[in-house]
Amino acid sequence: MTRPRITRGDLDRNLGLRLRRAHGAVQRHFLDHFSELGLTQKQVSVLWLTGDHPDLAQTDLAAALDMDRATTMALVHGLEKRGLLVRRPSATDRRRIAFRLTDAGTAVLADAKAAIVEHEAWLKDRFTAGELKTLEELLARIYR
Amino acid sequence: MTRPRITRGDLDRNLGLRLRRAHGAVQRHFLDHFSELGLTQKQVSVLWLTGDHPDLAQTDLAAALDMDRATTMALVHGLEKRGLLVRRPSATDRRRIAFRLTDAGTAVLADAKAAIVEHEAWLKDRFTAGELKTLEELLARIYR
DNA sequence: TATTGTTATACTCTATAACTATA
DNA sequence: TATAGTTATAGAGTATAACAATA
Numbered sequence: 001m002t003r004p005r006i007t008r009g010d011l012d013r014n015l016g017l018r019l020r021r022a023h024g025a026v027q028r029h030f031l032d033h034f035s036e037l038g039l040t041q042k043q044v045s046v047l048w049l050t051g052d053h054p055d056l057a058q059t060d061l062a063a064a065l066d067m068d069r070a071t072t073m074a075l076v077h078g079l080e081k082r083g084l085l086v087r088r089p090s091a092t093d094r095r096r097i098a099f100r101l102t103d104a105g106t107a108v109l110a111d112a113k114a115a116i117v118e119h120e121a122w123l124k125d126r127f128t129a130g131e132l133k134t135l136e137e138l139l140a141r142i143y144r
Numbered sequence: 145m146t147r148p149r150i151t152r153g154d155l156d157r158n159l160g161l162r163l164r165r166a167h168g169a170v171q172r173h174f175l176d177h178f179s180e181l182g183l184t185q186k187q188v189s190v191l192w193l194t195g196d197h198p199d200l201a202q203t204d205l206a207a208a209l210d211m212d213r214a215t216t217m218a219l220v221h222g223l224e225k226r227g228l229l230v231r232r233p234s235a236t237d238r239r240r241i242a243f244r245l246t247d248a249g250t251a252v253l254a255d256a257k258a259a260i261v262e263h264e265a266w267l268k269d270r271f272t273a274g275e276l277k278t279l280e281e282l283l284a285r286i287y288r
Numbered sequence: 289t290a291t292t293g294t295t296a297t298a299c300t301c302t303a304t305a306a307c308t309a310t311a
Numbered sequence: 312t313a314t315a316g317t318t319a320t321a322g323a324g325t326a327t328a329a330c331a332a333t334a
Contacts, residue, residue, distance in 0.1 A: 015268060019166055022167075026160045028302090094292095095293070096292065097293065123159055127282065136157075139279075140162060142267070214305095218301085240316085241315080
């Protein structure tokens with residue numbers, strides 16, 4: 001069979017592509033191993049931040065996770081529908097809708113954190129502590 | 145105004161989140177600066193690999209870019225509809241559909257490569273040569 | 289005027305499942 | 312049996328535009 005040997009050539013010097021492939025691999029691992037959680041990584045991030053910051057508003061969340069406001073809406077409304085968080089207008093600024101975890105949300109977050117710990121261990125096990133620190137710093141330079 | 149100060153706390157040690165944010169920032173930069181190209185980064189990757197490997201089959205492409213076959217279909221069909229590549233059954237294995245760039249595709253690829261070079265320069269300028277090499281190697285360990 | 293939330297809409301990427309044709 | 316392509320379908324993520332309420 002004449003099966004061409006695929007090399008990525010110049011494309012392999014494409015850092016954007018490497019970033020996308022790495023991100024995709026991590027995403028795939030999470031979906032494959034933690035689908036029974038019923039939450040995406042992004043949803044977990046929202047619950048996590050809400051747990052750390054009760055009365056968070058959607059705008060704060062959007063800024064903290066680099067999201068559009070409309071994108072944030074969909075995420076937060078989904079979690080609200082599932083009873084994991086409640087929203088109510090802020091007392092000091094009635095434009096803002098503050099939200100916090102319900103008891104159910106707190107319980108789900110605990111499970112989710114355990115899943116994330118396991119997921120992160122899979123991801124980080126391939127690096128030494130020094131490499132990990134380096135990688136974290138280099139990645140932060142891209143979005144910060 | 146009582147505006148909570150948002151810290152990411154433990155979440156900041158989440159490597160998956162850093163990866164997602166970095167990937168998102170790169171994606172955003174590409175969309176913001178090269179929308180007039182009319183191609184996504186992924187589409188450029190397909191054209192690029194096809195240019196380097198005439199008579200590529202969809203399965204080869206899927207493997208080279210970590211894509212599902214169905215995902216690959218949508219990508220390739222879109223590029224075919226726009227006249228950037230042509231597909232025809234392989235002579236040696238009639239299950240395989242080999243494809244290659246049209247003249248239009250070759251021309252578009254040249255523009256796309258110029259855009260990618262500019263985009264990558266924006267991305268890489270924040271790193272020294274040594275840091276870049278390190279980052280490339282560390283990222284490859286995730287998907288390889 | 290600017291900010292916050294909201295809704296409608298759309299596109300990309302990804303994936304699963306079931307099917308056909310070929311090896 | 313296995314592989315390659317195809318189609319239908321669905322979900323997540325992202326974003327824009329336009330609007331109402333509030334600051």
